[in-house]
Structure formats: structure tokens, C-alpha cells
Amino acid sequence: xxxxxxxxxxxxxxxxxxxxxxxxxxxxxxxxxxxxxxxxxxxxxxxxxxxxxxxxxxxxxxxxxxxxxxxxxxxxxxxxxxxxxxxxxxxxxxxxxxxxxxxxxxxxxxxxxxxxxxxxxxxxxxxxxxxxxxxxxxxxxxxxxxxxxxxxxxxxxxxxxxxxxxxxxxxxxxxxxxxxxxxxxxxxxxxxxxx
Numbered sequence: 001x002x003x004x005x006x007x008x009x010x011x012x013x014x015x016x017x018x019x020x021x022x023x024x025x026x027x028x029x030x031x032x033x034x035x036x037x038x039x040x041x042x043x044x045x046x047x048x049x050x051x052x053x054x055x056x057x058x059x060x061x062x063x064x065x066x067x068x069x070x071x072x073x074x075x076x077x078x079x080x081x082x083x084x085x086x087x088x089x090x091x092x093x094x095x096x097x098x099x100x101x102x103x104x105x106x107x108x109x110x111x112x113x114x115x116x117x118x119x120x121x122x123x124x125x126x127x128x129x130x131x132x133x134x135x136x137x138x139x140x141x142x143x144x145x146x147x148x149x150x151x152x153x154x155x156x157x158x159x160x161x162x163x164x165x166x167x168x169x170x171x172x173x174x175x176x177x178x179x180x181x182x183x184x185x186x187x188x189x190x191x192x193x194x195x
Contacts (some may be wrong), residue, residue: 001027004179005089011183018101022036023165024069025172026079027088028109028132035127036114037077038156038168038171042123047098050123051193052161054168056102065090065103071118073107077125082107086146091171094184096164102138104168106176127154133173139166141188149188163189 026037043049055076059068066087073079091104117125133154140152140160154166161169167187174182 001106001108001176002088004176005091007179008089008181009177010090010157011092012103013095013101015101018095018099020059020065021100021102022059022065022068022072022130023054023102023104023168024073025091025104025106025168025176026073026077026113026115027106028107028111028127030112030127033131033152035129036172037125037167038054038124038128038161038165039076039105039117040123042119042121045121050158052159054104054165055122057174058100065105069105069107076121077113078118082109088176091168091175094164094167094183094187097154097189097191102164102168104172106172126157130173130177132156133169133177139170144190145189146191147188149186151188151190162193163187164193 017090025189039053041053043050055073057072059188064097066084070082085109088106088108113127136156139152141152143150152163152166153160154169174180
């Protein structure tokens with residue numbers, strides 16, 4: 001993964017007028033399998049309640065995407081002890097319908113991590129085996145009204161997960177796991193993700 005990410009020329013987007021945010025693709029072993037963490041946002045949240053998500057949020061002043069991914073992982077999942085050297089790399093910036101320029105950061109731990117999700121932000125958290133990203137039907141793209149860009153979905157935990165989260169884990173699969181330089185051009189998002 002580290003070599004694939006190092007060889008990937010990520011696309012950064014000029015953030016003029018957009019709030020910068022980051023999400024963490026947190027990879028670690030669990031029950032002898034390599035996994036990443038997928039969450040479901042708390043059902044009481046003001047925006048995007050109950051959506052499947054990666055740990056993440058807005059960058060605070062003085063933070064870069066790696067700092068934000070580490071902080072949000074600690075705040076949302078209770079995972080502490082990870083430092084900047086846990087960042088294997090970053091994927092393409094992606095603009096959400098909610099007006100964020102999001103940078104996905106791949107974080108790695110060679111130790112099993114204890115998750116203690118904050119119930120104010122996280123309804124549930126799961127360790128998803130990386131092999132599940134290669135579900136034979138994933139990704140699928142669904143046409144939707146009002147856009148030429150089909151909605152990208154990934155099959156995880158027996159459900160179809162929508163973009164933007166689906167877009168980030170799909171690009172992670174393609175770039176980090178399979179070494180395929182894949183872009184997120186033409187990825188549509190459901191209107192309700194505008195939040």
C-alpha cells in the first residue's frame with residue numbers, strides 16, 4: 001500500500017470558497033485480517049445523521065489533512081497513539097455537495113486498535129476486511145435526475161454505500177490495494193448528501 005500510494009500523483013483542488021476537510025481510511029489488523037474502519041454517523045446529528053462515513057471533519061486553523069485525520073480519528077473513535085508517520089499517503093481531493101474539499105488520508109497501524117466510538121458523533125463503527133472492497137458488483141453506478149454523473153456505490157456490510165464515502169473507499173481500493181491510478185471524475189452524489 002505504501003509503495004502504491006507513494007507512486008500515485010494525487011490531485012489537489014484549489015480550495016477557494018470551499019471548506020477544507022479530511023477523512024481517515026484507518027487500516028489495521030483485526031482477527032488476522034487487514035481491515036479499515038467504517039462508521040455510521042450518530043442518528044441525532046444535525047447533518048447527515050445515520051449516513052455511512054469515514055472518520056473525519058473540518059480542518060482547524062493550522063492543521064493540514066493529516067493532522068485533521070489523526071485528530072478526528074481520536075475524537076470519533078477514541079483511537080490515540082497514532083502519529084504523523086501513520087499516514088501512508090493521501091488520495092485525490094473531492095468536492096462534496098455540502099461545499100467541502102475533502103482530502104482522504106490513509107492511516108496505518110500494524111497493531112490491532114481498540115475502538116471506543118464517541119456516541120455523540122458515531123452510532124456504530126465496524127472493521128471491514130479489505131477483501132470486502134473487491135465485491136464483484138462493486139462499484140456500481142446509478143443514474144439520477146439532475147446530473148450526468150451517476151451515483152457511485154460500493155457494497156459493504158451487505159448494503160450499498162453511496163458517494164462520497166463510496167468514492168473514497170473505491171479510490172483507496174484501486175490506488176492503494178491494486179496500484180491502479182484511478183480518478184474520481186464523473187462521480188455523482190445523492191442530493192440528500194448536501195445535508
